[in-house]
Amino acid sequence: MQDSSLKSKTEVDILKEAALNNNIFPNTLYKILQSAKIDHYSENGSSAKRRQRIKEEIIQYSKEKKILSDDSALKLQVQAVDFIELKLNNYKTYYGKQTLNFKMPVQSEENIILVGGMNGAGKTTILKALRVLLYGKRNMTDLEYKEQFANTINNRFFSEGGRESSAELTLSVDSDYTHTIKLVWQYDNAKRMISETRTLIKRRNGSVRPISNNIITNNNLDTFNRLIDGWLPLESSPYFIFDGEEISTLVASRNSTKFKDAINRMIGLMFYDNLKSDIDFIVKDYERSLAKMADSAKVNHINKMVGALKTELKEAEEKLERVDMYLSGRNTKLSDLRKQRNDILMKNRDTRDVIVKEISQLEERLKNEKNNLNTLYKKNIIPTILKDKINLLSKRLNEEQLAQEKVIRSTAALKPYEEFMNQLLAKPLSPALTEQQLVQIQELGKTIWMEDHNISKIEEVEVLHDITNDTKKMLSNLASNAKADQIKNVIRNISKYENDLKNLNRRVSLAPSAVDASEIEREIEVLNRDVGDKEKTRRVRRNKVNQIKEELTKLMHELRRLGENIESDSELQKKYDFSKRVQNAVNHYTEQVLNWKVALISFEFKEMLSALFRKQNEFGNAYFDEKSMCIRIKNEAGTEIPIEERSAGEKQIISSAFIWAMTKASDLDLPVVIDTPLGRLDSHHRNNLITHFYRKLSKQVVILSTDTEITKEYMELMEQNTAKQLMLDYNEQEKYTVIREGYFEFTKGVS
Secondary structure (H helix, E strand, C coil), X not given: CCHHHHHHCCHHHHHXXXXXXXXXXXXXXXXXXXXXXXXHXXXXXXXXXXXXXXXXXXXXXXXXXXXXXXXXXXXXXXXXXXXXXXXXXXXXXXXXXXXXXXXXXXXXXXXXXXXXXXXXXXXXXXXXXXXXXXXXXXXXXXXXXXXXXXXXXXXXXXXXXXXEEEEEEEEECCCCEEEXXXXXXXXCCCCXXXXXXEEEEEEECCCCCCCEEEEXXXXXXXXXXXXXXXXXXXXXXXXXXXXXXXXXXXXXXXXXXXXXXXXXXXXXXXXXXXXXXXXXXXXXXXXXXXXXXXXXXXXXXXXXXXXXXXXXXXHHHHHHHHHHHHHHHHHHHHHHHHHHHHHHHHHHHHCHHHHHHXXXXXXXXXXXXXXXXXXXXXXXXXXXXXXXXXXXXXXXXXXXXXXXXXXXXXXXXXXXHHHHHHHHHCCCCCCCCCHHHHHHHHHHHHHHHHHHCCCCCCCCCCCCCCCCHXXXXXXXXXXXXXXXXXXXXXXXXXXXXXXXXXXXXXXXXXXXXXXXXXXXXXXXXXXXXXXXXXXXXXXXXXXXXXXXXXXXXXXXXXXXXXXXXXXXXXXXXXXXXXXXXXXXXXXXXXXXXXXXXXXXXXXXXHHHHHHHCCCCCCCCEEEEECCCCXXXXXXXXXXXXXXXXXXXXXXXXXXXXXXXXXXXXXXXXXXXXXXXXXXXXXHHHHHHHHHHHHHHHCCCEEEEECHHHCCHHHHXXXXXHEEEEEEEEEECCCCEEEEEECCCHHHXXXX
């Protein structure tokens, strides 16, 4: 696209061309684009909601007959964001509550807020605070984040006992609401950060009470990040929050994926892709509805099939019912025959043959029990009879043995006492003690000795037996051979069997002969075969009924599917035709506007590069390559100039020119915050940057500058273009910064 056509053609021209070429009123296409753009950047812009709203608008606008009389009303809006204020509370060098007011004065044509500060006063702190408030740890490792924000509390405040610092940014995305992002850090006594709390507060303009106040956790962090990216995309952040001395790295990374993603986001490629995808979905949805309408013949055919199947189902169910009735009768008769057979078999249990057989079996069991009793009697009768006596004897032997063991232990324990008393009483006493006194002394001493040595008094047990251990073992084995219970059981069985035999012998003479049930058995067998055959017939007929029902169910589902959301042919066709025209118009518009934006980037890049550079005519051609999504510069001979090999100052100028080009082609109207933008530049490049770049870059440009950047000419230019001047006043003695209005006072009269 030629430079002349870029100057004459606008995005509105492209919109009108796309609309009129597809028989759509330009204001209709404009409204659809604007509504879609609002939804794309809104908090609640899910794909389903976006598509539904676009579809509703297509239905509404398909009936619209008016056209805007004033083409100027077709001004395509962009996503606009304003910074309102940044509050720092005991954060880094800022002691107490310090506020940086970004709000532009009403009806001010100046767009620059100038913030001055000596090195170390906290300019970079402001830049980093904005980044961490908006993006948190994104694009940073955990270690980088920890190192960068581990010590956010002001040193003086900490020494006074404070353990909390905070930062909060208030911004405006539209004219009705403000959003405040707040970060609070808590510290322990070792100055280690122990918690970090992020909050998002939404207020209606002019209201103190918030509409919502949400703490951001891992559960809703993705939602928060998507919201921020809708306002201030992370990929675009290098274009509006940057260090002026470091933006030279921007062009150095021009081949990176991040660089290209940022360009895509800045020129609205993601919005256009979503818009086309949404309208494609709507068109296909109408096509599906039309396909349903076109299937009316198919519906009639299915209805006929349903009628035929219902008739067939009725006949199949009648046949199934007849076989069920037949089987019911056969099963009833079969049940009666089985009952008759069972009654006969029950009676045959008391016939003569059965009783004789039982007598024979019982006599055999009686014989076995008598043999068993004889064996038990011979082997176990003595121990069985003497069992109680043997147990008493064993118990007495154990008691005698225990008593003897206690006597032995007691005698051994008293032996030292006996020896002591024998020696004591052997000594001559005067006057001599009587024999009774000597016995008393010996017994009293024995009692005291036993108490002192915990020796129990032994109850005397008379030892009546003197037997060996083998004899004791023999007695134990003999007791274990007692079979009293077993012998009793055998005797009871013998008595029972003998009694049963007497009864059976009395019955056998009176018992009838057995009844023959073979005829009933043959009849049952015939009925079983008949029922089996009919069961097979019933399964076949049941399967037929189920098959017909399954086919009917499928056909009814198909009828319901074809009958859903049926509209009149003409109305549906009208909506489809209009949505198809909108689709073609959007495709035409997005293709043309993207080509126009790429050309615009190249044009603005080249123009700004020429305005900023001191060395005129050094670059033969500077442009944006759409295929590689990369900026390129060639000399007059057509050879590409390696940007990476230019000086730091030149790369800064090239990056600034590209930022300028991107903002002019962008769908985003963002505030710009720049730290130390002029430090590496000579006076010529400084003047060009201020005059041509910052004055027109954005409606809100915040410049953080040091005293080393200031000259008399710089001050004059700044006074002409600044809406507000603030100073980061650093107290060397107290080691903290406060924010005040004004600028470097010592610069008055600098040359």
